[in-house]
Amino acid sequence: MYFKANEVTKSKNKLVELSNGLVIELSRSEGGGIKAENPVTGDSFCYGQVSSVRSHLSRWEAEEHQEQQEKPDEAMQHKGQQIGYIRVSTAEQSTSRQLADVQLDKVFEEKVSAKTVDRPQLQACLEYVRDGDVLHVHSLDRICRSGAGDAVGLVEKMNKKGVSVQFHKEGMRFDGAMSAAQKGVLGILAAVAQMERELIKERQAEGIAAAKAAVST
Template sequence: MANVGYVRVSTAEQSTDRQLADVTLDKVFSEKVSAKTIDRPQLDACLEYLREGDTLHIHSLDRVCRSGAGDAVKLVEKMNEKGVSVQFHKEGMRFDGSMSAAQKGVLSILASVAQMERELIRERQIEGIEAAKAAGKHLGRPRVRATKEDVINLLNSGVSKAQAAKQLKIGRATLYRLLDK
């Protein structure tokens, strides 16, 4: 009877440290992939690893929902059929056997709320980008202010290409691109 954890964050810059930090686990499956993707090799490996009598610990519903409430219900049903208990810590929900209609309903509602929350975040992000564009703000990488003439002048004064790139605050690839113009 093992305590197995599954933790997921959306980007490589994020840390999984806070998820299940207070839970003693025998094995942890961790991955850094977006909630939108259906390709989650560590989740698949975790579900394959689990055996009858084990408990799967998940920080929150939104860590496993991919495309809606049905995902969470399917996962719990699949694990319970194997004799695996599933615990969602943030929501304080544990499933140890077949789910009642009420449990399925509550799980579906909470998973739907998690999905709605993700979609609202994305909508606000798009609104913010549109507002910044409307205000004339430049989005993305900073524009290159150096010109071919700037590069040639520095090179003619005896500065190396690497040093010229540093002085102009551009990458070496940008320097070569400017020279090719």
Template sequence: MANVGYKRVSTTDQNTDRQLVDIQLDKVFEEYCSASTIDRPVWRQTVDYLRQGDKLYIHSLDRVCRSGAGDAVAIVEQLTSKQVAVEFVKEGLSFSSEMTATQKGMLGILASVAQMERELIKERQREGLEQAKLKGKKLGRPSKATPEEVKQLRETLSIAETAKQLGISPATVNRLQRASST
């Protein structure tokens, strides 16, 4: 019997330090990708690793599933059918055998809230981008070159040579060249 931890963050810029603090774990799986789907490589490794009698600790429901109540219930049912106990630490939910109707309902509600939270984040992000565009802010990475630089270099260099010199693609050279002629 092993105590196994699953930690997940969305990007490599983030860290998992705050997850599963003070829980004695025999094995820890860490993943750096979105929980918008349950089809994630480290999650699959975690499930494959677990054996009868093990207990899986997950910091919170949103660490493993933001894709809806159905996925959350399916995850717990899959693991408990292998006789693996599951604990969502933050929510204080533990499952060690077949779920009761009440447990399924609570899990479904919490998973739905996690999915709603994800949708709200996306909605706010879209609204913020729209507002920035309306204010005339340039979005995306700043260009490595200006239309003026491209125009000057194109007087003596080919598109490919200009692109190489500026460290940009030929398509970007063409785009900046068009911008400088308008």
């Protein structure tokens, strides 16, 4: 960090910008020494002869630059992660079978009904993912709530953020803007997945009813 000695006098201060973007005000005291301070906060950085002040500020600049170089960028650290969303309907159900063979950097997991609108972990997952990430979901019925449009809407939202979405059971992955045909296929598969879920519930209800009838007779 260099400045000329005659640029700073008792009647004329000098503002200099360091390589880290901080502006320093240099002033000369009655004793002839140079003082470097923050003109906004008044914090003093150093005081002494010109050569000493130059050396101190130069060393400080170098240290700040090294810290910035060594400090990992949060966005770069995050980018390219494999994110998993896992959901089961009841507390008794196990999540261990979902995405068991997928290497994930972070997992969002919750136990809520398929028709529940309030899914805090799904919302947190969608807010967490960044450009370059891949969102892994076991199957389409893990995200559908009110209809097949849920899947299409989620994929479109993620793709706009630069996030790829992969549904493992269906073997489908979306890396960019969907075509009309892709939207149609995704919507159909999501509807089928939802229908399968409803059929399972019907069979369960029929089984329970039959078991109760057998006990009462």
